[in-house]
Amino acid sequence: MFVGSSFDVVILGSGAAGLTAAFTAAVSGARVGVFEKADKVGGTAAWSGGNVWVPNNPLMGAAGVADSEEESVEYIMSLSRGLLDEDLVRAFVVAGREMVTFLDAEAGTEFYVAEGFPDYHAEHPGGKAGGGRTLETPLFAFDALGEWASRVTPGPYFANLHLVQCETPIGAAVPRPPSDAEIARRRERDERGRGQSLVGRLLAACLGAGVEVFPGMRARRLVTASAPDGRVAVTGVHFESAGGEHVEVTAGSGVVLATGGFEWNEEFKRAFLRGPLTHPVSMPTCEGDGLSMAMRVGAMLGNMREAWWSPVAELPDGVNEMNRVMVNADRTRPRSIMVNRSGRRFTNEAANYNAFGGAFHQEDVAAFRYANLPCWLIFDQEYLRRYGTVGPWPPGEVAPEWMTRADSVAELAAALGIPGEALERTVERWNGQVAEGCDPDFHRGESAHDRWWGDPHLKGAVEGTLGPLTEAPFYAVRLESGALGTKGGPKVDKHGRVVDLDGGVIGGLFAAGNVMASPFGMTYGGAGGTLAPAMVFGYLAGRHAASRPVHP
Numbered sequence: 001m002f003v004g005s006s007f008d009v010v011i012l013g014s015g016a017a018g019l020t021a022a023f024t025a026a027v028s029g030a031r032v033g034v035f036e037k038a039d040k041v042g043g044t045a046a047w048s049g050g051n052v053w054v055p056n057n058p059l060m061g062a063a064g065v066a067d068s069e070e071e072s073v074e075y076i077m078s079l080s081r082g083l084l085d086e087d088l089v090r091a092f093v094v095a096g097r098e099m100v101t102f103l104d105a106e107a108g109t110e111f112y113v114a115e116g117f118p119d120y121h122a123e124h125p126g127g128k129a130g131g132g133r134t135l136e137t138p139l140f141a142f143d144a145l146g147e148w149a150s151r152v153t154p155g156p157y158f159a160n161l162h163l164v165q166c167e168t169p170i171g172a173a174v175p176r177p178p179s180d181a182e183i184a185r186r187r188e189r190d191e192r193g194r195g196q197s198l199v200g201r202l203l204a205a206c207l208g209a210g211v212e213v214f215p216g217m218r219a220r221r222l223v224t225a226s227a228p229d230g231r232v233a234v235t236g237v238h239f240e241s242a243g244g245e246h247v248e249v250t251a252g253s254g255v256v257l258a259t260g261g262f263e264w265n266e267e268f269k270r271a272f273l274r275g276p277l278t279h280p281v282s283m284p285t286c287e288g289d290g291l292s293m294a295m296r297v298g299a300m301l302g303n304m305r306e307a308w309w310s311p312v313a314e315l316p317d318g319v320n321e322m323n324r325v326m327v328n329a330d331r332t333r334p335r336s337i338m339v340n341r342s343g344r345r346f347t348n349e350a351a352n353y354n355a356f357g358g359a360f361h362q363e364d365v366a367a368f369r370y371a372n373l374p375c376w377l378i379f380d381q382e383y384l385r386r387y388g389t390v391g392p393w394p395p396g397e398v399a400p401e402w403m404t405r406a407d408s409v410a411e412l413a414a415a416l417g418i419p420g421e422a423l424e425r426t427v428e429r430w431n432g433q434v435a436e437g438c439d440p441d442f443h444r445g446e447s448a449h450d451r452w453w454g455d456p457h458l459k460g461a462v463e464g465t466l467g468p469l470t471e472a473p474f475y476a477v478r479l480e481s482g483a484l485g486t487k488g489g490p491k492v493d494k495h496g497r498v499v500d501l502d503g504g505v506i507g508g509l510f511a512a513g514n515v516m517a518s519p520f521g522m523t524y525g526g527a528g529g530t531l532a533p534a535m536v537f538g539y540l541a542g543r544h545a546a547s548r549p550v551h552p
Contacts, residue, residue, distance in 0.1 A: 007030075008030035009033075009253050014036040015258060016199065016202065017537065018036075020539050022206050023103075024538070026210055028542070033214065035239060037289065043199075044286065044484065050531070053529040054133060054135055054536075056068055056071070059112065063113040063115070065113070076520065076525055078121075078125045078126060081521075092536050103539075111135040114134040114166060116131045118131050118449050121525075122448040138193075141190060142190035151215060158194060161193070162192060165194055220289075221238045221293055232298060234255050237251065253546060254510055254546075258512050259290035260283065260485060263286055273306075294489065301491065302489075304488035306522050307357065307483035307485065309355075311331065312325065327377060327479055330390045331350070333386075334458075335470075336469070337430055338376065341375070356481075359372055360375075373480075378427075378475070379475055381471040404477070431470065445464075484530055485530070489517050492541075518533060
């Protein structure tokens with residue numbers, strides 16, 4: 001029998017958005033229940049690097065970086081192409097600073113600045129080439145969670161959970177990996193970093209604040225009633241448990257949708273997205289449940305064509321449970337390029353992963369197909385020797401068997417079914433540009449972002465990403481259009497309240513994270529730009545839900 005059928009605030013989803021909303025509401029005095037569809041908690045946030053991009057955050061001054069509300073808004077709006085709501089952007093910036101202070105003081109997040117991590121478009125007005133806006137949390141000992149430690153989803157993408165981001169080539173100019181003895185020490189108390197640390201800290205804070213958490217509970221529909229003014233108000237949620245039991249839970253003050261995106265729902269993807277998303281890297285439970293519920297009660301939708309795009313490679317069975325991996329650092333390193341079916345480069349390979357949505361969805365109007373799908377990451381033997389390859393394969397002389405290999409560029413083209421002469425010309429042109437120290441075709445290596453990635457020992461230098469392809473054999477890995485999640489859904493106001501088709505508030509309904517229409521539109525401000533709006537609007541929704549009655 002289900003116990004606890006009535007709460008002040010009901011949270012749907014246990015990722016960073018849901019847990020932030022839950023803790024905020026609980027500290028504000030509400031009785032809170034978190035309901036998670038999966039059998040483990042943490043959502044896609046637990047699988048992530050755990051970075052949170054908060055412009056004008058309160059820790060920047062101590063890190064020697066100046067920022068302001070106006071600079072932050074200017075930067076985000078400079079990327080908007082006129083499609084962003086400046087009031088919502090400003091609400092994010094103002095509340096982000098508040099959220100960091102609140103969570104550090106009350107939830108023990110212990111945020112610190114990821115030193116030097118530049119904004120993704122730092123050359124735009126208000127951008128920060130020297131970093132300061134990207135935050136992360138230190139290691140968190142999972143033994144503090146007791147029985148809940150085994151109920152946090154560990155994620156498939158990081159083989160070693162006991163590292164923080166700044167100990168990896170992604171998070172530091174020159175990574176400082178811990179010794180074997182230090183890793184052994186961390187394992188004693190199961191100290192975890194990255195997204196595991198963030199989720200672990202938020203979960204511990206929620207449990208300590210009296211939040212009740214229920215895995216294996218799928219929300220099926222919102223329960224509604226008529227408000228005094230005749231409009232709809234949300235008063236609860238109808239659930240189906242993992243065992244097939246149907247229960248109804250009452251929400252006295254509000255329901256917060258934090259169920260993730262719709263990237264695993266084929267029908268919704270066909271209906272809404274601007275181009276193909278064939279390889280999501282999020283939790284497979286992100287099937288658009290929150291979107292469906294919001295549409296049924298008359299929510300206005302926004303940003304439906306967009307996702308947090310990323311190049312993704314398929315891996316052989318058994319490498320990880322998803323059989324795929326995001327391709328980020330790999331494509332930015334020297335001695336590698338990306339080419340399309342015509343054997344030509346088509347973009348700056350070192351650009352931030354979200355920007356690839358535009359490149360992958362470019363139409364070849366004559367052939368009536370996507371110009372840059374499929375595409376391949378091409379690299380040479382020296383690349384393999386220095387950096388290894390996509391997935392968990394370390395540097396060495398021998399590539400994994402599943403990878404396409406050839407003794408010449410022409411033979412590699414033949415193996416891929418692309419024009420050999422075109423690929424040879426592409427490689428020859430690239431090598432000539434590398435010798436000149438620049439990429440006039442796509443400007444790779446010119447931005448602070450490009451120079452952060454690539455070879456971790458050459459960060460800040462163009463040589464960190466520009467390098468020739470000269471040493472046989474040559475290799476190729478096919479890349480697909482993937483995403484961390486979709487970013488369209490019900491529109492919200494500056495309090496995280498869902499609005500209807502007429503712009504009015506739907507009483508008792510809030511949204512945060514990938515289920516809501518992202519305030520960032522098509523943009524991605526910097527590392528942690530996915531988690532930040534999720535947590536900020538979770539904070540706003542939790543605070544407002546706990547302080548307001550259902551009827552607006």
